[in-house]
Amino acid sequence: MARHDKDSARPLIPISRREFLNRSSSALAGSMVIALILPEGSSAGIAGADYDWDRHRWVYLIDTTKCIGCGSCVRACRAENSVPEDMYRTWVERYEIPAEGEAFIDSPDGAEHGFDPVATGLSVRKGFFVPKLCNHCDATPCIQVCPVGASFATRDGVVLVDPEHCIGCGYCVQACPYGSRFINPTTHTADKCTLCYHRITTGRKTACVEICPVGARRLGDRKNPDDEVIEILATQRVEVLQPELLTRPQAFYLGLDMEVR
Amino acid sequence: MNPESPLIHAKHVFRAAILLLAVLIAMLLGRSLFVPETWGEFGPYRGAAVAEHRDKPIRHGGNDSCAMCHDAEYAEHAGGEHASVQCESCHGPVAFHVDLEEGEVVAEMPVHRSRELCELCHLRLEARPADFPQVDVREHVLSNGGEFTPDACFECHDPHSPI
Numbered sequence: 001m002a003r004h005d006k007d008s009a010r011p012l013i014p015i016s017r018r019e020f021l022n023r024s025s026s027a028l029a030g031s032m033v034i035a036l037i038l039p040e041g042s043s044a045g046i047a048g049a050d051y052d053w054d055r056h057r058w059v060y061l062i063d064t065t066k067c068i069g070c071g072s073c074v075r076a077c078r079a080e081n082s083v084p085e086d087m088y089r090t091w092v093e094r095y096e097i098p099a100e101g102e103a104f105i106d107s108p109d110g111a112e113h114g115f116d117p118v119a120t121g122l123s124v125r126k127g128f129f130v131p132k133l134c135n136h137c138d139a140t141p142c143i144q145v146c147p148v149g150a151s152f153a154t155r156d157g158v159v160l161v162d163p164e165h166c167i168g169c170g171y172c173v174q175a176c177p178y179g180s181r182f183i184n185p186t187t188h189t190a191d192k193c194t195l196c197y198h199r200i201t202t203g204r205k206t207a208c209v210e211i212c213p214v215g216a217r218r219l220g221d222r223k224n225p226d227d228e229v230i231e232i233l234a235t236q237r238v239e240v241l242q243p244e245l246l247t248r249p250q251a252f253y254l255g256l257d258m259e260v261r
Numbered sequence: 262m263n264p265e266s267p268l269i270h271a272k273h274v275f276r277a278a279i280l281l282l283a284v285l286i287a288m289l290l291g292r293s294l295f296v297p298e299t300w301g302e303f304g305p306y307r308g309a310a311v312a313e314h315r316d317k318p319i320r321h322g323g324n325d326s327c328a329m330c331h332d333a334e335y336a337e338h339a340g341g342e343h344a345s346v347q348c349e350s351c352h353g354p355v356a357f358h359v360d361l362e363e364g365e366v367v368a369e370m371p372v373h374r375s376r377e378l379c380e381l382c383h384l385r386l387e388a389r390p391a392d393f394p395q396v397d398v399r400e401h402v403l404s405n406g407g408e409f410t411p412d413a414c415f416e417c418h419d420p421h422s423p424i
Contacts, residue, residue: 051315065390066390067390068382068389068390068393069386069388069389070350070381070382071381072347072350072381075350076321076349076350076354079320079321079353079354079357080319080320080321080354081317094386094388095388096387096388113381114380114381114382114384115386115388116384117384117385117386117387124387127386127387127388127389128388128390129388129389149300149305149306149307150306151306152304152305152306152310154303154311155303160310160311160314162306162307162310162313164297164307164310164313165297165306165307165310194314194317197311197314197315197317198314198315198316198317198318198319199319201315202315202319204319204323207320207321210321210323210347211321211347211349211350213345213346213347213350213382214345214393215345
């Protein structure tokens, strides 16, 4: 990434240099073991703690034609992020659409335990699964409505909640047109997909992307000139959910159907 | 003193100034109490929240995180039809099994020796992509001469390399 190395003088975020030095010396012994077991991330331009958020712009791509509805992503998300029971930062919906009449849509337990066959009584002509998560919108209503500034977007394009500052009023939960937020029953604060910020800033993929057995979920970086996902966005026909709301979602879909909202 | 002297009003100005100063001090005090330290560092939010999100623990390590201790399974899996299926997808995250700081096993890794595991991905469903290998499990087992038991699949398929 020669192009990226030029501006290495920019400040590293979010850890200040001194804080980082303090922390790293004490954690050195531990991190050496971690480095043995956890393979180093491979995403271009990232090296350990030297993460510069000005050099990344994360996007997400979902290929609904590949999803098999196994729910691995839902389980991995829960385990990786300690998502409380009955709450979902990501989930998978099933669509069974007859030639005429109402479509059948369900998502039992968010697909955490997969799907069973259903007797819809419809003569289904097309069926598919649609994984969903926070769209990390560029122009998001959830940040706008927060009365205390607890919802914010990082410079690398991730919409996050500050649980320390959140007062749990729930305005953002109402404001999100995609149903991506909930009030965490343990902390009583707003909770949502963080795009595994702890993973993507250390060179890893999100847990849901990493676990998907069929490559239906992918992470992309607009500031990486060789990124395959960005190539797909540039050359193929992609859609976003509810584009009429002008929220500029950064989660893109391949093979979406007009039944999907 | 001449009652017309402008100094006669100095007292009022002084009082007002004191009052203003008090209000200012109260405001600054209140601000330092209620506005978090790193507020506004990067934008209208608490800057330290970014680092707090970044410092959360990693729990999924990918297939390579098992290789060091389970090289046989790792090699068998990597060369088989299940190469694209993560170890942690069938078992669980590495961090629940191994203490990543110490490198020691802390808990048993779940082993789901049940056809329910296979059915998550291979049970025939109308919504599944038609080109994905899927079976009507009962029919499939019986027609291959097997017995339809809870762990039927393992009689004929090795989960790490199913064909």
